[in-house]
Amino acid sequence: MPELTYTSSELLTINAARLLRDxxxxxxxxxLPNLACNLARHTHAPNLMMIYEAGVIGAQPARLxxxxxxxxxxxxxxxxxxxxxxxxxxxxxxNVDVGFMGGAQIDRFxxxxxxxxxxxxxxxxxxxxxxxxxxxxxxxxxxxLLTPHQKRRFPEKLDFRTSAGFxxxxxxxxxxxxxxxxxxxxxxxxxxxxxxENGELVLTALHPGASAEQARANTGxxxxxxxxxxxxxxxxxxxxxxxxxxxxxxxxxxxxxx
Amino acid sequence: MSKLVSLSQAVQQYVHDGDMIYAAxxxxxxxxxxxxxxxxxxxxxxVLARATPDLIYDQMVAAGCASKVIFSYMGNPGVGSxxxxxxxxxxxxxxxxxxxxxxxxxxxxxxxxxxxFMPMNPTAAGDLEHANPNxxxxxxxxxxxxxxxxxxxxxDVAIVHVQRADADGNAQIWGIIGEQKEAAFAAKHVILTAxxxxxxxxxxxxxxxxxxxxxxxxxVCHVPYCSHPSYxxxxxxxxxxxxxxxxxxxxxxxxxxxxxxxxxxxVKDRDEYWQKLxxxxxxxxxxxxxxxxxxxxxxx
Numbered sequence: 343m344p345e346l347t348y349t350s351s352e353l354l355t356i357n358a359a360r361l362l363r364d365x366x367x368x369x370x371x372x373x374l375p376n377l378a379c380n381l382a383r384h385t386h387a388p389n390l391m392m393i394y395e396a397g398v399i400g401a402q403p404a405r406l407x408x409x410x411x412x413x414x415x416x417x418x419x420x421x422x423x424x425x426x427x428x429x430x431x432x433x434x435x436x437n438v439d440v441g442f443m444g445g446a447q448i449d450r451f452x453x454x455x456x457x458x459x460x461x462x463x464x465x466x467x468x469x470x471x472x473x474x475x476x477x478x479x480x481x482x483x484x485x486x487l488l489t490p491h492q493k494r495r496f497p498e499k500l501d502f503r504t505s506a507g508f509x510x511x512x513x514x515x516x517x518x519x520x521x522x523x524x525x526x527x528x529x530x531x532x533x534x535x536x537x538x539e540n541g542e543l544v545l546t547a548l549h550p551g552a553s554a555e556q557a558r559a560n561t562g563x564x565x566x567x568x569x570x571x572x573x574x575x576x577x578x579x580x581x582x583x584x585x586x587x588x589x590x591x592x593x594x595x596x597x598x599x600x
Numbered sequence: 601m602s603k604l605v606s607l608s609q610a611v612q613q614y615v616h617d618g619d620m621i622y623a624a625x626x627x628x629x630x631x632x633x634x635x636x637x638x639x640x641x642x643x644x645x646x647v648l649a650r651a652t653p654d655l656i657y658d659q660m661v662a663a664g665c666a667s668k669v670i671f672s673y674m675g676n677p678g679v680g681s682x683x684x685x686x687x688x689x690x691x692x693x694x695x696x697x698x699x700x701x702x703x704x705x706x707x708x709x710x711x712x713x714x715x716x717f718m719p720m721n722p723t724a725a726g727d728l729e730h731a732n733p734n735x736x737x738x739x740x741x742x743x744x745x746x747x748x749x750x751x752x753x754x755x756d757v758a759i760v761h762v763q764r765a766d767a768d769g770n771a772q773i774w775g776i777i778g779e780q781k782e783a784a785f786a787a788k789h790v791i792l793t794a795x796x797x798x799x800x801x802x803x804x805x806x807x808x809x810x811x812x813x814x815x816x817x818x819x820v821c822h823v824p825y826c827s828h829p830s831y832x833x834x835x836x837x838x839x840x841x842x843x844x845x846x847x848x849x850x851x852x853x854x855x856x857x858x859x860x861x862x863x864x865x866x867v868k869d870r871d872e873y874w875q876k877l878x879x880x881x882x883x884x885x886x887x888x889x890x891x892x893x894x895x896x897x898x899x900x
Contacts, residue, residue: 409678411627470675476700480723518724
């Protein structure tokens, strides 16, 4: 059988989908997280409850939504509520198991910058800002982030802390009175980083063909490598088929890199 | 009492230079026609508040209507950068005030319910709270724990698009209901735009769907296709192609000006705009029916 080929976006999406458990209530972001959630729903997690920040609960999108407020999320959903309700009754109340995060920068403690590169008052590059990120990071039970593994995305110090990971370490997050377990995995195109007992992200798994040296060279801090470094199972033919044929047939998100 | 007026009259009467405007709708039912009318009437120094400024505020900023934006996510949803607002912020030419979505929506919730502020649980994301002094931390008088508060947002004018309303302004919305109700109750004046103006008996046949009562509405405008390139659930689809096209248009000041000349200044109103879009676009955005099961309110 010829070896399967796949893009880095497909690799990220498939590994993100594997983090979800059947029955999870997940706050879905647009783009790759949305594909990951729908892939999980089509494979090992048929009872995944998908919640969108636009106020949609139990969505079953019939097409790939370009935006977070696409009408396909509404048709056939279990419930639709206001934005205040989705953030208050669902997220703040503690009814969300999983949050998928994005961001331009992430530091060693899983804190996120989605706001600005450079000085806040005199931005060099102005990014979109928090959206729901601040609250998802603080209040979802488990947070995950998908990003290409690039040095500029993993700096020693963030330009701006939009959303909390473990702050300055696991104890600090606890002391701040946040609910939820914080940033539990960062999936990149090279592997997976997970927090150690101090909340510091450590390389715990590599994708087939990637090396720890590659990961370290593309991380802005001195990345620790777990002693029991694992290899993630390669994307399966079935996972790739569902992604390509059912979920993103036009390749809007999956073509090329993330 | 009928409040039916043209959108042009409503903007003339209720939108003034320097006002704070909240054009509501989270991705859904964004009242683009009203944004375009404000541009045509050359309002200046507006404070534009919206959780997601979206293309409507990008266009209004490009047209020189705004002196400040208040937002919680400044992007082109599903596409990337909101280029014009972003460039103005980076150049220091536009004031801004920033929240998370929950902070922004909590401000409206306070405004809508007549409270001075809303409390929220802490998120420990201190940088935005330092950057924006409107974020304060107070002590919960019951537990002694810290809570984060934001002040009420009270726009001068809320503009809300709905599927159907009667001539008094009793308005029904379905699909994503974002912050339409909150914006309407928080504002001093409410301009309603509606896909359909219906007999009050239709509104009364399904009272649970009425999110906005007519007595808080100032003007009711019949504006079919008001939200294009955003969408109206059950009426027409989101024009994702245009959202992607805007990414190109907005990267050049000349192309942006040409767009405004042709599609905003160059048309009289939304009817003309919609006709100009042409049958190919109409067909592309058409949606097929998907009716809900009727509910029985009972006769008493």
